[in-house]
Amino acid sequence: MKEMRELWTRVEHWVDTQPALPPSEAVFGPPARAAQIEAAEQAVGRIFSESFRASLLVHDGQFVPGTGRRSEDEIEWVRWLPNQMVLLPLRDILATWREERAFEAENASAVEGISEETADDDRVRAFPTVTHAGRLPIAGxxxxxxxxxxxxxxxxxxxxxxxxTKNECDFSVAGEDFQDFLARYVDLLERGVLRYDADTYHSVIPADPRVAFDSLIELRVV
Incomplete structure (x- = not known):
């Protein structure tokens, strides 16, 4: 928990140093309650990883637009994650997970009989569909x-x-767990390898336009 709190402090500091962004207290949500986390785990039938639980106990994702702490605020999603993504709060995680289950059920006949193609040295399983009940959407x-x-x-x-998601059917691995991902990602932000573009994309992009996002954050196992 201490390590996760320290990582989030670094993220908050980075946000607070960006002139184009609102203060971090207006971006990230309050801590989730343990009971909320347990209810979400029960709903999806999975126990969350220890590091993700620790993260939720610091910030339950980001504020949903229009629900800032102060009534005069118009909070918008701050797209600080890769590929213009935002960190979802638990309620949106569950909503998205349920939408994916409904989509799978509706289109089950389209993938019936298609076998999974996965090699023993792969890190991500190649199911017939990208979505799976065992994949929890935490940002998007x-x-x-x-x-x-x-x-x-x-x-x-x-x-x-x-x-x-790299494309419509492939994934890249960005961290051994959520803490590993967040530690590697905030390091890129602090070193200026990634920057917030307030003029064109209104999101975080590689500082070097010749570099692809995936090449910076994909976990490479030697």
């Missing part, structure tokens, strides 16, 4: 980019690893 954007906690990794992967 209005289009189709999502960050998941992966509770169904391939043998070479890690339970609770952080995975990102």
């Amino acid at each position: 954007q209005e289009a189709s980019a999502y960050m998941y906690l992966d509770f169904v990794p391939d043998p070479a992967g890690a339970l609770g690893q952080v995975i990102l």
Whole structure:
């Protein structure tokens, strides 16, 4: 818990040093209650990883637009995560997870009979569909980019690893767990490898336009 609190303090400091962004207290939500976390775990049938539980006990994602602490605030999503994503609060995590289950049920016949193609040295399982009940969507954007906690990794992967959608059917691994991802990501922010672009994208982008986001955050196991 101490390590996660320290990481979030660094994230908050980075946000507070960005002239174009609101103060961090207006961006990130208050802590989740233990009972809320347990209810969410029961709903999805998975025990969250220790590091993600610790993160929720610091910040339950980001404020939903229009629900800032002060009535005069018009809070908008601050897209500080890769590919213009935002960190979802528990209620949106559950809503998105349920939407994906409904979509799978509706389209089950389209993937019936398709086998999974996964090699033993893969870290992310290649299911016939990208979504899976064992993948918890913890960040996303209005289009189709999502960050998941992966509770169904391939043998070479890690339970609770952080995975990102690269395209409509592939993932990259961005952290062994949420704490590993956040530590690596805030380091990129602090070193200026990533920067907040307030003019064009209104989100975090690589400082070097020749560098792809995936190449900076994808976990490489030697």
